Amino acid sequence: MLDHTADLALRVYGDSLEELFANAATGMFAQMVDLSEVPLTVQRVVSVEGVDNESLLVAWLSELLYLRETHREAYTRFRVQFPAPDRLEGVAEGGPWQAFERPIKAVTFYGLRIEYQAGGYRATIVFDV
Amino acid sequence: MSEQKIRKQDLKKVDDTLYEIPKGTRNFMRVPARLYADDALLEAALADLSVEQLVNTTALPGVVSHTLAMPDIHQGYGFPIGGVAATALPDGVISPGGIGYDINCGVRLLASNIHSEEFLRHRETVVDALARSVPTGVGRGGDVKVDRNEMDVVLREGARWAVKHGFGSQEDLSVTEEGGGFTTADPDAVSPKAKERGNDQLGTLGSGNHFLEVQEVAEIYDEEVARALGLFLGQITVLIHSGSRGLGHQVCTDYVQRFQKSLRTYGIELPDRELVCTPFNSPEGKEYWGAMQAAANFAWCNRQLLAHRVRAVFTETLKGKVKDAGLRQIYDVAHNIAKIEEYTIDGRKMKLCIHRKGATRAFPAGSPDLPPIYRSIGQPVLIPGSMGTESYVLIGQKGSIDATFGTTCHGAGRSLSRAAAKRGSRAEDVVRDLAKQGILVKGASMAGIVEEMPDAYKDVSRVVNIVHKAGIARKVARLRPLGVIKG
Numbered sequence: 001m002l003d004h005t006a007d008l009a010l011r012v013y014g015d016s017l018e019e020l021f022a023n024a025a026t027g028m029f030a031q032m033v034d035l036s037e038v039p040l041t042v043q044r045v046v047s048v049e050g051v052d053n054e055s056l057l058v059a060w061l062s063e064l065l066y067l068r069e070t071h072r073e074a075y076t077r078f079r080v081q082f083p084a085p086d087r088l089e090g091v092a093e094g095g096p097w098q099a100f101e102r103p104i105k106a107v108t109f110y111g112l113r114i115e116y117q118a119g120g121y122r123a124t125i126v127f128d129v
Numbered sequence: 130m131s132e133q134k135i136r137k138q139d140l141k142k143v144d145d146t147l148y149e150i151p152k153g154t155r156n157f158m159r160v161p162a163r164l165y166a167d168d169a170l171l172e173a174a175l176a177d178l179s180v181e182q183l184v185n186t187t188a189l190p191g192v193v194s195h196t197l198a199m200p201d202i203h204q205g206y207g208f209p210i211g212g213v214a215a216t217a218l219p220d221g222v223i224s225p226g227g228i229g230y231d232i233n234c235g236v237r238l239l240a241s242n243i244h245s246e247e248f249l250r251h252r253e254t255v256v257d258a259l260a261r262s263v264p265t266g267v268g269r270g271g272d273v274k275v276d277r278n279e280m281d282v283v284l285r286e287g288a289r290w291a292v293k294h295g296f297g298s299q300e301d302l303s304v305t306e307e308g309g310g311f312t313t314a315d316p317d318a319v320s321p322k323a324k325e326r327g328n329d330q331l332g333t334l335g336s337g338n339h340f341l342e343v344q345e346v347a348e349i350y351d352e353e354v355a356r357a358l359g360l361f362l363g364q365i366t367v368l369i370h371s372g373s374r375g376l377g378h379q380v381c382t383d384y385v386q387r388f389q390k391s392l393r394t395y396g397i398e399l400p401d402r403e404l405v406c407t408p409f410n411s412p413e414g415k416e417y418w419g420a421m422q423a424a425a426n427f428a429w430c431n432r433q434l435l436a437h438r439v440r441a442v443f444t445e446t447l448k449g450k451v452k453d454a455g456l457r458q459i460y461d462v463a464h465n466i467a468k469i470e471e472y473t474i475d476g477r478k479m480k481l482c483i484h485r486k487g488a489t490r491a492f493p494a495g496s497p498d499l500p501p502i503y504r505s506i507g508q509p510v511l512i513p514g515s516m517g518t519e520s521y522v523l524i525g526q527k528g529s530i531d532a533t534f535g536t537t538c539h540g541a542g543r544s545l546s547r548a549a550a551k552r553g554s555r556a557e558d559v560v561r562d563l564a565k566q567g568i569l570v571k572g573a574s575m576a577g578i579v580e581e582m583p584d585a586y587k588d589v590s591r592v593v594n595i596v597h598k599a600g601i602a603r604k605v606a607r608l609r610p611l612g613v614i615k616g
Binding site: 050051052054055058059062066069070102103105106107108109110112126128129 | 206207230231322325326328329336337375378379381382385386389390393402403405
């Protein structure tokens with residue numbers, strides 16, 4: 001967790017882009033719930049588009065937030081695929097969850113750049129809390 | 130994003146309240162940028178990237194005259210919070226970041242006929258009842274449920290829908306900005322996802338920096354205006370600070386995503402991606418404008434429902450115990466919003482899209498947009514302090530029309546990041562400190578209380594004094610919190 005005066009920032013890593021996206025989702029939910037307590041009874045399928053990797057990342061995480069809020073669920077396991085450079089298909093596994101300690105309201109593009117460095121990917125994502 | 134840091138020497142002091150960053154300071158600037166601040170607030174602003182963000186707003190296509198930031202400036206997404214930018218219609222852009230994720234986050238002030246001396250005997254009862262009765266929306270949903278078709282009516286009518294269904298009166302609408310609802314809102318431009326998120330949240334307070342506060346009028350600065358507003362020393366008031374919840378956030382998310390393509394379509398280059406925008410008269414621009422208005426209407430409906438709930442609690446807990454348990458609405462303002470307004474620029478009347486991001490409209494006396502009862506005194510401006518600090522009532526002045534596109538500040542700016550706030554304190558300590566000052570705090574989340582600790586915010590009285598001095602909005606009264614309910 002990093003300092004950001006507006007809200008919440010997370011730095012995430014991954015060996016592959018798929019792993020980065022999965023880790024970003026895990027990190028995001030880790031801010032809201034105790035991941036070890038979430039049941040694994042539901043699978044949600046996500047399909048989003050974007051103009052580049054950054055907008056795909058925002059679209060992926062935003063979709064998870066929408067699912068969380070409308071289904072009252074938390075997710076802890078994620079799988080992501082890129083069938084095309086501007087498309088993402090993913091699965092989020094989790095279960096019913098009522099109490100979110102600090103609900104994340106939105107994912108922003110603030111300072112978002114997915115970088116490839118030393119054999120891995122990384123990005124810093126800022127959330128509106 | 131433009132990472133070059135703006136230094137103190139880049140700013141020219143215009144007077145005791147105002148600094149300017151000249152047009153040539155960065156090569157992408159189309160107009161100068163102005164910052165209302167004193168020396169201390171300027172130092173604080175230079176400590177994060179808020180001034181860079183202010184400078185970046187001058188790159189918006191169609192931007193007019195100068196962009197601004199108010200003294201409560203702090204780092205936001207794209208636009209700084211406290212930022213104001215006007216773009217010329219029809220081709221100037223509209224930028225969702227200039228409004229914010231929480232569309233029509235705003236403030237409503239209710240006033241009673243009860244004196245605090247009398248009220249303090251019942252404070253615990255009232256605050257407890259408010260905490261139990263007002264839905265915060267964290268965990269538990271709202272109590273007012275609508276189906277999909279009815280949601281569209283809510284989005285079209287705003288607070289008018291609530292009044293129509295018995296939640297408040299016509300009088301409330303007359304003292305709400307925009308009459309409690311834009312008349313040109315477009316529910317069809319709001320995605321099903323956004324409506325789904327909003328479904329369970331109608332009439333809820335929300336979390337983060339949203340709160341409901343019972344206060345007393347602690348000081349009066351302008352006797353005449355205070356009397357005209359019906360404010361007196363020691364009077365019990367209630368402040369509601371809330372917005373458009375998940376629905377507004379989804380609308381912003383949807384259009385920020387959609388406008389990524391627009392940048393290429395219209396050949397727009399920006400120093401910061403979060404300034405993403407599109408020409409106002411483009412198809413997607415018009416849709417966002419329609420959706421933004423709909424989300425704003427949702428927030429006004431929300432505040433109308435919340436106010437109704439507060440009134441019910443006051444009646445239930447105080448009937449028979451005080452002479453009059455009623456609450457009258459003073460005003461309701463938006464501080465994350467865009468408006469179409471007309472201003473004279475270089476002798477020419479221009480229709481502009483005014484972006485107010487963490488900034489409040491502050492129209493002076495004589496403005497036709499004001500209700501008849503306020504037309505001779507000006508628009509009330511409600512400035513919430515953060516949890517546990519004072520709030521202010523101001524009145525709009527002519528200086529706002531001359532210099533700031535009819536705009537003033539919105540509250541204290543955050544200076545401590547949430548992470549730093551958490552590292553520094555424990556919820557029990559924050560609650561105990563506030564209790565020592567005579568403030569009762571009830572919150573749904575302990576983490577929320579710590580992150581919102583008063584020290585995390587810039588000094589609201591400092592901010593208010595600057596806009597007062599600058600002739601933008603004049604101080605009328607200071608309100609002291611007696612009890613706070615937080616999501």
